Amino acid sequence: MSRIVVVTSGKGGVGKTTTSAAFATGLALRGYKTAVIDFDVGLRNLDLIMGCERRVVYDFVNVINGEASLKQALIRDKRTENLHVLPASQTRDKDALTKEGVGKVINDLREDHFDFVVCDSPAGIERGAHMAMYFADDAIVVTNPEVSSVRDSDRILGLLQSKTQKAEQGDSVREHLLITRYSPSRVEAGEMLGMEDILEILAVPLIGVIPESQSVLQASNSGSPVILDKASDAGQAYDDFVRRFLGETVPHRFLDVEKKGFFKRLFG
Amino acid sequence: MAWFDYFRQGKQGSAKLAKERLQIVIAHERIDRNGPEYLPQLRRDIMSVIRKYVPITEEQVNVQFEKGTDYDVLELNIALPEREH
Ligand SMILES: Nc1ncnc2c1ncn2[C@@H]1O[C@H](COP(=O)(O)OP(=O)(O)OP(=O)(O)O)[C@@H](O)[C@H]1O
Ligand SMILES: [Mg+2]
Numbered sequence: 320m321s322r323i324v325v326v327t328s329g330k331g332g333v334g335k336t337t338t339s340a341a342f343a344t345g346l347a348l349r350g351y352k353t354a355v356i357d358f359d360v361g362l363r364n365l366d367l368i369m370g371c372e373r374r375v376v377y378d379f380v381n382v383i384n385g386e387a388s389l390k391q392a393l394i395r396d397k398r399t400e401n402l403h404v405l406p407a408s409q410t411r412d413k414d415a416l417t418k419e420g421v422g423k424v425i426n427d428l429r430e431d432h433f434d435f436v437v438c439d440s441p442a443g444i445e446r447g448a449h450m451a452m453y454f455a456d457d458a459i460v461v462t463n464p465e466v467s468s469v470r471d472s473d474r475i476l477g478l479l480q481s482k483t484q485k486a487e488q489g490d491s492v493r494e495h496l497l498i499t500r501y502s503p504s505r506v507e508a509g510e511m512l513g514m515e516d517i518l519e520i521l522a523v524p525l526i527g528v529i530p531e532s533q534s535v536l537q538a539s540n541s542g543s544p545v546i547l548d549k550a551s552d553a554g555q556a557y558d559d560f561v562r563r564f565l566g567e568t569v570p571h572r573f574l575d576v577e578k579k580g581f582f583k584r585l586f587g
Numbered sequence: 588m589a590w591f592d593y594f595r596q597g598k599q600g601s602a603k604l605a606k607e608r609l610q611i612v613i614a615h616e617r618i619d620r621n622g623p624e625y626l627p628q629l630r631r632d633i634m635s636v637i638r639k640y641v642p643i644t645e646e647q648v649n650v651q652f653e654k655g656t657d658y659d660v661l662e663l664n665i666a667l668p669e670r671e672h
Contacts, residue, residue: 477620516606
């Protein structure tokens with residue numbers, strides 16, 4: 320049985336692609352056969368974050384249109400075994416993703432015995448975002464501690480509860496809240512919404528908190544998902560998140576301001 | 588360190604304010620979402636009827652739908668323009 324997971328947010332630039340790349344890599348590292356699909360038609364970027372941009376030959380829309388087979392279009396990750404990337408099309412045709420077409424690709428992945436299919440949603444609530452969530456069993460709702468992101472997350476939750484296949488069948492998509500770009504020092508200073516505040520407003524189970532971290536930019540510069548940077552705080556937080564998703568109980572980290580030692584305080 | 592605390596105080600409010608504003612706007616949007624599909628059109632129709640008699644802006648008409656246990660409530664709140672004396 321394949322599990323289809325959408326990474327979504329409503330608001331743009333909150334960390335969906337960063338999360339999709341880290342999440343899919345983390346699942347594959349644990350031995351699960353995983354595909355990660357870029358649904359951002361016209362704004363392909365997952366390939367860059369995964370570091371496979373020069374190996375793109377065919378894309379998602381080519382497969383839907385029958386111009387290439389799924390096998391031809393899936394890019395096998397060079398670093399991580401069990402990991403496959405399906406890049407977005409750069410077409411400007413926003414109607415390229417049809418429900419039938421996307422459904423067929425997802426079904427083919429099921430038949431190929433993929434354990435997980437991670438759908439990297441585009442921003443917004445238009446067709447691309449709708450198609451990314453439609454077949455989902457689980458949703459990772461990516462939220463930044465900031466008013467417009469929290470509000471958009473609530474709208475996306477409304478869509479997950481009404482505009483998905485699961486919802487149409489009277490069932491529900493499992494929702495998980497992932498807070499990213501979290502800055503404990505700013506929360507402590509009262510400048511930024513805290514984790515508890517966001518949880519109270521959205522009332523969705525928390526699956527992880529990823530700190531604001533320079534390692535994310537470094538990872539995207541080098542085209543290597545941040546979860547592979549095992550020394551970094553964001554990499555470790557993403558790894559914790561993957562373990563929680565797989566059912567482990569892992570305490571949350573990186574929520575408090577790092578207390579500086581005496582010497583660090585003196586000498587910076 | 589008193590001066591430091593003083594500056595901290597000023598900032599303390601902004602996250603709190605963010606939370607309060609979010610709670611209000613999200614509560615409203617959830618009501619709209621859970622209400623019947625005709626709600627937005629009903630709101631527009633009501634607006635145009637009232638406008639035949641008094642000039643009124645979007646913000647002055649508040650249509651709320653609330654699901655109750657026995658029956659649902661449609662609440663209509665219209666703030667008329669200030670009287671001129
Ligand atoms: N934890 C983090 N710390 C610091 N920077 C981050 C973090 N997460 C994401 N970013 C940065 O935020 C920017 C947006 O990230 P990303 O592309 O993953 O967002 P997105 O939600 O996929 O955007 P879009 O809506 O355009 O698809 C990138 O520059 C990324 O490096
Ligand atoms: Mg993206």
